Amino acid sequence: MTTPADNDHLTWASAPWTPIPGPNTAPIGWHKHLPYLAPTRGGTALHTLDIWLPSLLTTTSTLPSGPGTWLIYIHGGAWRDPAVTAASFTAAASRLLQRAATAAAGPTPLAGIASLNYRLSPHPGHPAPGDPARAAAHPDHIADVLAGLAFLQRAGAARGRYVLVGHSCGATLALQAVMHPRRWGVEAEVGKPAVVVGFNGLYDLAGFIRAPPEGWEGLVGPYEEFIRGAFGPEEAVWRAVCPATAEGVVLVQSREDTLVPSSQLESMRVYLEGWVGEVRTEVVEVEDAGDHDDMWGRGDKMAEVLWDVLLGV
Numbered sequence: 001m002t003t004p005a006d007n008d009h010l011t012w013a014s015a016p017w018t019p020i021p022g023p024n025t026a027p028i029g030w031h032k033h034l035p036y037l038a039p040t041r042g043g044t045a046l047h048t049l050d051i052w053l054p055s056l057l058t059t060t061s062t063l064p065s066g067p068g069t070w071l072i073y074i075h076g077g078a079w080r081d082p083a084v085t086a087a088s089f090t091a092a093a094s095r096l097l098q099r100a101a102t103a104a105a106g107p108t109p110l111a112g113i114a115s116l117n118y119r120l121s122p123h124p125g126h127p128a129p130g131d132p133a134r135a136a137a138h139p140d141h142i143a144d145v146l147a148g149l150a151f152l153q154r155a156g157a158a159r160g161r162y163v164l165v166g167h168s169c170g171a172t173l174a175l176q177a178v179m180h181p182r183r184w185g186v187e188a189e190v191g192k193p194a195v196v197v198g199f200n201g202l203y204d205l206a207g208f209i210r211a212p213p214e215g216w217e218g219l220v221g222p223y224e225e226f227i228r229g230a231f232g233p234e235e236a237v238w239r240a241v242c243p244a245t246a247e248g249v250v251l252v253q254s255r256e257d258t259l260v261p262s263s264q265l266e267s268m269r270v271y272l273e274g275w276v277g278e279v280r281t282e283v284v285e286v287e288d289a290g291d292h293d294d295m296w297g298r299g300d301k302m303a304e305v306l307w308d309v310l311l312g313v
């Protein structure tokens, strides 16, 4: 009988590490894209992840682990946009690898980066009939994120003090995933991150629909469409699916975002403050990060904030 560990071993070996070229001859890092759930176990094209390593310590087929902290990224896209994937962390990842390559002597604070895909809900603008990777409903997205985290933790990444990062609905997913894994009917035993970092995140969906901030009324339609697409028609469910806790939470918002208002972050901050004293919450308002998707598209501000988080872990 093959165990999950045997399976993982084959999975890790299924894709080669490719070098990320740097300004000089030496690569600044290594990348690989691989499944975290084998097709024979129900894995789809979106049960996959991207990994970047600052250096390749061994050439074995399992995960080489160096010093430092793992960053695990969960992309946004309103639970449904097929154009936003795990690869959307590429720009920020390259910047982080560059930083790790040029950082002062001594152990790098960055052990590695993983960016998770997860099944998406249907998108009316991008029909994909019959594709099991595009027919997800809550809590499928969370279950997939937890399966990806469990895979990484079995491989030795994201054990101990790792940092879980999400953008937009990825920030929602990051907080949901670490809240009560059991609550989502998921068996995976997943260790909690030391810090959760949410970029331009959605934390109060029902609140937005009920009372959009002034000037944001025009987005109620699109929000309601993707909220129903992911969570179904019940407002009570939208409410019950509230993000939660970690040792530390860093909420980041760019001023120029025209898709997500800062009142989303404000609701989350007030909630965390009122809820448990031991959650260290830090709010970072980023200037000149551009609009909603420029945060990851450019990646410079995202990498800056995350580098600082790594230094503080």
Ligand SMILES: N[C@@H](CC(=O)c1ccccc1NC=O)C(=O)O
Residues within 6 Å of the ligand: 076, 077, 078, 079, 080, 081, 123, 167, 168, 169, 170, 202, 222, 226, 259, 260
């Ligand atoms: N491009 C997305 C829209 C989207 O990503 C979005 C829109 C408004 C507020 C948040 C969004 N994304 C969050 O993950 C879509 O096609 O539905």
